[in-house]
Amino acid sequence: MWANLEHKRRCEINKVNRTKLKSNHFMGSRAFVTARAEIGVNEHGGVEPNRIEFYKSTHYSSEKGWSSPEAETNYNKMRDLRARSVSEENPMTIDEIVDNILGTRSGYIKGLGYGPKPNTTTATKRRTVELEDALRRAKEDAATAQHDLQEHLNVAETEVANQQIQIQTLTSELGTLRARQEEILNEMKCHFIGSSPSRYMKVTIGSRLIASEVSLHSSTSQS
Template identity: 30%
Template sequence: MKFNLDLSEPHVKGCLELLFSSSYKTFHHRCYTHYLKSGGGDSARNSPYEPLRDRPGYWTWLCDHFETEEFQKKSVIGKANRMKLAYVHKKGTKPFVALQHELSCDQISLYKECYCSDKGWASRDARQNYETMLQMQHENEQEGAIQLTEQQICEKVLGKAYGYIRGRGHGPKPNRRASSTSANTYQQMEEELASTEQTVAVQQNQLAV
């Protein structure tokens, strides 16, 4: 399958950058996992990750990077943040958007795919959320019911944080730049209006004299 991609389109470029970034992070995470399993330090340096066996210089650089104070600090913070999650999805680092495209499923079905596996649900809360969304979807189909989109159902059940629907990966984000630009434009208009009023007042005084 071939795609004709126009990199001059911001949304196309952004999507590619997101996928490349995700792949890069996934690979480095696997490298770090191998580094830890190999015992770290010189032991890990002497046992390079298989895909980097022909690139010893890069593997050595990664080992040095894993031992820096900055990386260790970020690692501790990352672990602490993950511990705060009520439950974790079961699809690794693959973007939800890419997964939804592969499965060609709706948003509620995608939630089940991400938080339920052959071993069961990620947690009772995850299962309850899914069942609640299904119930709301069923009620939504009844005659006379207030029509809600799937996104609205997900938002009502899962909640929203910083413009993202919880448990749904990348989602709608508020246009902070647009809001900031609007505020700045409004302030600029007020200043220009005040300046114009002052100029008119001065001219009126001059005419009166």
């Protein structure tokens, strides 16, 4: 094989191309398709990792860290875009997110190598449907909880408003009663003074005497 000049030429070209990469991977000459299938079997219960997580698997090592700062930046951008997209009405697919961050080239899938994009496996489709259904239920539960909370707040505000109205009404009625009481007392004073000043004096003195006798009797009883 090494005697083949064409093979040597291709190796040299590949070597130069690898030096031009902004974010090298750790797969070496290993086929991405094979690596992705093995990761799915060994780490994800038979389900191949999506392109975002597979990108991390090929560009990050627990021993060496990220293959380059650009690789770490690309991965974080994809994670952030996915997090923002999930909350939207029509979230982006994984392929759309990866293509948006890494770009596209004819006949080449960024993060997967050359060739057409592989069809999504049945397990991956099922998992996607489950996640979308869980997200839909979570949104519905959140909307229901918010509606119930708003109803409770409305009821509480109504009760507080009614209590304030009752307090104001009672305060007004009490003020009216006090004013009427004062008016009656004034009328009685005027009546007694106008009809018979001496009678008014007697009533006043009599009231005081009665009060004094009651007080004296109370003191005697205590002795």
